[in-house]
Amino acid sequence: QEKVQQSPESLIVPEGAMSSLNCTFSNSASQSIWWYQQHPGKGPEALISIFSNGNKKEGRLTVYLNRASLHVSLHIRDSQPSDSAVYLCAVNSAGNKLTFGIGTRVLVRP
Amino acid sequence: EAAVTQSPRNKVAVTGGKVTLSCNQTNNHNNMYWYRQDTGHGLRLIHYSYGAGSTEKGDIPDGYKASRPSQENFSLILELATPSQTSVYFCASGDKLGGLEQYFGPGTRLTVL
Numbered sequence: 707q708e709k710v711q712q713s714p715e716s717l718i719v720p721e722g723a724m725s726s727l728n729c730t731f732s733n734s735a736s737q738s739i740w741w742y743q744q745h746p747g748k749g750p751e752a753l754i755s756i757f758s759n760g761n762k763k764e765g766r767l768t769v770y771l772n773r774a775s776l777h778v779s780l781h782i783r784d785s786q787p788s789d790s791a792v793y794l795c796a797v798n799s800a801g802n803k804l805t806f807g808i809g810t811r812v813l814v815r816p
Numbered sequence: 817e818a819a820v821t822q823s824p825r826n827k828v829a830v831t832g833g834k835v836t837l838s839c840n841q842t843n844n845h846n847n848m849y850w851y852r853q854d855t856g857h858g859l860r861l862i863h864y865s866y867g868a869g870s871t872e873k874g875d876i877p878d879g880y881k882a883s884r885p886s887q888e889n890f891s892l893i894l895e896l897a898t899p900s901q902t903s904v905y906f907c908a909s910g911d912k913l914g915g916l917e918q919y920f921g922p923g924t925r926l927t928v929l
Contacts (some may be wrong), residue, residue, distance in 0.1 A: 707875065712861050738916060749920030750818075750859070794859065798916050802847050802866065803874070808858035 708799045712807035720815050725782040727810045729795030735797040739771060739778045744792045744809070753793075754780070767782050774783065785814045819843065820921035828927045837896040837924050839907030847910045848890040849880060849918065850874070851874050852903040859906065865890055897928045 709732040719725050731739070738757045742750035746784050756762045756778065761770045766783045782789055793813050796804040819842045829835045849864040849890065861874030863882035871882040879901060881893040894901055904925050910918035 740917070747923075749908075749922050750918075751920070752917045755917065802910070802912060803849075803861060803864065803914060804917060804918060805861075805875075806851075806859040808856065 708736070708797055708805040710795055710797050710805050710807040712793075712795050712810050714810060715808075716811040716813070718813045718815060719785050721753065721785060721787060723785055723814075725785045725812050725814070727780045727782075727793050727795075729778045729780075729803055729807055730776050731778070731795075731797045731799075731805075733797070733799040734773050734776060735753065736773075736797045737764070737767075738798045740796040740798075740804065741767075742794040742796060742806075744794060759815045763782075770788045782812075785812075787814050787816050819910055820907055820919050822905075822921040824923050824924060825922065826925045828929065829894075829897045830929055831898060833897050833928075835897050835901075835926065835928075837892040837894075837905055837907075837926070839890045839892075839918070839921060840888050841890075841907075841909040842888065843909050843911075843919060844887065845909035845911045845919075846887075847912075848884065849884040849910070850880075850890065850892045851906045851908065852876070852901075853923075854903050862892065862905075899928045900924060902928045907928060 744750040792809040795807040850862045851859045865884040907921045908918040
């Protein structure tokens, strides 16, 4: 069964700074990796996904995937108070299912 | 826009009682999922479905049943609710064509006393 671990557990950053989140997974044959954002009392919402080794940039978000080290990271440039949320890493390694990490809680201080 | 709705949003049940959580999606997605989310465990998959009439066991299916009577509807059934099933339950829909992006409902907070 896929194992997904996220670090740090929580992160406090000043407004305008970079937020950097990490995720490791157990299966190098994983097909896709997703990052979800979850605000309190809401369901998770997909932010960005990556399938191939390397990086992908969308707006203020950049994702880096290194399959050899089983590591993916999410970087949020120019963090805003509205970015305060829990960020979940999710990995697809079998069938039509995703395995989720526990999450990283991000607080952006104005 | 993709839409997944859940009912009820909050539920208090008694131990040993039967609980049914309902989910409806208007995305016309083939796949639907039921998760529970608990502090320290994250989102865990209970049951999922590939289409009307199909249900599959997820990672923690014990104590739960699922029903997919149509493309749009997916229910989670707790025949004999226990306090350990107190949690927040999320339904999601998704499709392989979308790269397995899953669209989540707002969640149901279930308390079993």
